[in-house]
Amino acid sequence: xxxxxxxxxxxxxxxxxxxxxxxxxxxxxxxxxxxxxxxxxxxxxxxxxxxxxxxxxxxxxxxxxxxxxxxxxxxxxxxxxxxxxxxxxxxxxxxxxxxxxxxxxxxxxxxxxxxxxxxxxxxxxxxxxxxxxxxxxxxxxxxxxxxxxxxxxxxxxxxxxxxxxxxxxxxxxx
Amino acid sequence: xxxxxxxxxxxxxxxxxxxxxxxxxxxxxxxxxxxxxxxxxxxxxxxxxxxxxxxxxxxxxxxxxxxxxxxxxxxxxxxxxxxxxxxxxxxxxxxxxxxxxxxxxxxxxxxxxxxxxxxxxxxxxxxxxxxxxxxxxxxxxxxxxxxxxxxxxxxxxxxxxxxxxxxxxxxxxxxxxxxxxxxxxxxxxxxxxxxxxxxxxxxxxxxxxxxxxxxxxxxxxxxxxxxxxxxxxxxxxxxxxxxxxxxxxxxxxxxxxxxxxxxxxxxxxxxxxxxxxxxxxxxx
Numbered sequence: 001x002x003x004x005x006x007x008x009x010x011x012x013x014x015x016x017x018x019x020x021x022x023x024x025x026x027x028x029x030x031x032x033x034x035x036x037x038x039x040x041x042x043x044x045x046x047x048x049x050x051x052x053x054x055x056x057x058x059x060x061x062x063x064x065x066x067x068x069x070x071x072x073x074x075x076x077x078x079x080x081x082x083x084x085x086x087x088x089x090x091x092x093x094x095x096x097x098x099x100x101x102x103x104x105x106x107x108x109x110x111x112x113x114x115x116x117x118x119x120x121x122x123x124x125x126x127x128x129x130x131x132x133x134x135x136x137x138x139x140x141x142x143x144x145x146x147x148x149x150x151x152x153x154x155x156x157x158x159x160x161x162x163x164x165x166x167x168x169x170x171x172x173x174x
Numbered sequence: 175x176x177x178x179x180x181x182x183x184x185x186x187x188x189x190x191x192x193x194x195x196x197x198x199x200x201x202x203x204x205x206x207x208x209x210x211x212x213x214x215x216x217x218x219x220x221x222x223x224x225x226x227x228x229x230x231x232x233x234x235x236x237x238x239x240x241x242x243x244x245x246x247x248x249x250x251x252x253x254x255x256x257x258x259x260x261x262x263x264x265x266x267x268x269x270x271x272x273x274x275x276x277x278x279x280x281x282x283x284x285x286x287x288x289x290x291x292x293x294x295x296x297x298x299x300x301x302x303x304x305x306x307x308x309x310x311x312x313x314x315x316x317x318x319x320x321x322x323x324x325x326x327x328x329x330x331x332x333x334x335x336x337x338x339x340x341x342x343x344x345x346x347x348x349x350x351x352x353x354x355x356x357x358x359x360x361x362x363x364x365x366x367x368x369x370x371x372x373x374x375x376x377x378x379x380x381x382x383x384x385x386x387x388x389x390x391x392x393x394x395x396x397x398x399x400x401x402x403x404x405x406x407x408x409x410x411x412x413x414x415x416x417x418x419x420x421x422x423x424x425x426x427x428x429x430x431x432x433x434x435x436x437x438x439x440x441x442x443x444x445x446x447x448x449x450x451x452x453x454x455x456x457x458x
Contacts, residue, residue: 005247017236037250104228123226124233147190151222
């Protein structure tokens with residue numbers, strides 16, 4: 001195995017975890033990772049030599065996820081028109097049995113996708129704020145505010161055991 | 175040099191960075207002092223740290239799973255190589271088509287020069303495209319659902335003008351996939367259909383033909399038992415090809431010509447029976 005391949009493979013476990021956290025479906029998650037890796041191999045020459053490989057791969061995966069979701073939404077809409085199965089198609093995915101116990105994951109699902117992805121990238125995958133901003137394609141300030149809102153919301157969910165009736169405003173602590 | 179006391183006041187970003195352990199020593203000390211004085215904020219931050227740890231713990235097993243074979247880089251690389259090779263083969267086939275088309279044009283001029291036959295080549299390339307893609311048996315698993323309506327969208331997008339891909343479900347054929355091809359007049363495309371419950375392949379071919387006047391449905395036989403019905407509408411040349419008796423193909427070709435001329439029928443007519451494999455647009 002080349003050194004380059006070894007460096008890519010070292011990131012695969014984290015990519016799979018991130019993909020799974022976003023999709024909650026092991027097969028769909030691995031499809032997303034495969035899509036990401038194929039794009040990465042095809043675009044290796046476009047990579048900035050000094051850039052961070054991990055952040056670059058996460059960015060490709062996240063972009064594939066976002067564009068795939070648009071395609072999915074369209075597909076489900078079409079299928080819905082054709083066969084009237086939109087509800088089943090867009091319904092919640094059954095989580096892995098092994099992970100089912102983790103309450104925190106259930107609460108995480110209640111978060112808007114952008115907040116969820118930000119929390120995962122920074123809190124679980126250990127990306128820096130700048131890196132997360134690059135992966136998500138937003139300014140660092142947006143990453144900070146998503147983190148703050150997402151964590152606050154998650155805290156209330158965990159404490160309250162349910163979804164708050166109104167969105168939680170950003171709390172300013174001075 | 176700044177006095178530590180001149181530091182900006184504690185903000186929400188400091189608290190987040192505290193949770194993520196991304197504060198430098200000076201700022202960390204300042205945030206710690208602040209949290210000592212603000213029990214409510216301290217409780218909030220503690221909860222967020224606990225939450226972060228719970229998330230990491232819940233997701234840790236996923237990252238320690240062994241990597242599936244299909245995600246191994248060597249495996250992916252081999253797959254990419256295969257696909258590149260298939261693409262290359264496609265280009266070679268397209269070059270052959272162009273040559274054949276040119277040959278057919280030359281034959282048409284030499285053979286029937288001066289007769290009433292239109293100057294356009296009789297879409298011989300449609301039969302070649304059919305021959306090429308009808309043999310393709312590999313069907314990757316669907317990334318995108320596609321019926322005739324989707325294929326029309328896709329094709330119109332690729333050809334840069336509205337094109338209707340006929341819905342032939344009424345005739346018992348469903349679309350399988352679509353391929354783009356170069357032609358001397360610009361991008362051409364072939365959409366492959368398969369008989370529902372059978373193996374018979376039928377193709378719909380379209381290429382730009384801005385210089386050819388509109389002309390009614392005509393028929394041509396090609397080697398190998400392929401029959402092509404073709405027509406022109408002043409913008410494009412169209413052809414329907416299959417290894418079917420003329421009589422059988424004529425009805426389908428008429429239906430296709432009518433639909434291309436009049437536009438798609440309402441969506442309900444394109445209903446796919448559930449359980450049917452979903453056709454796929456292949457852009458390779």
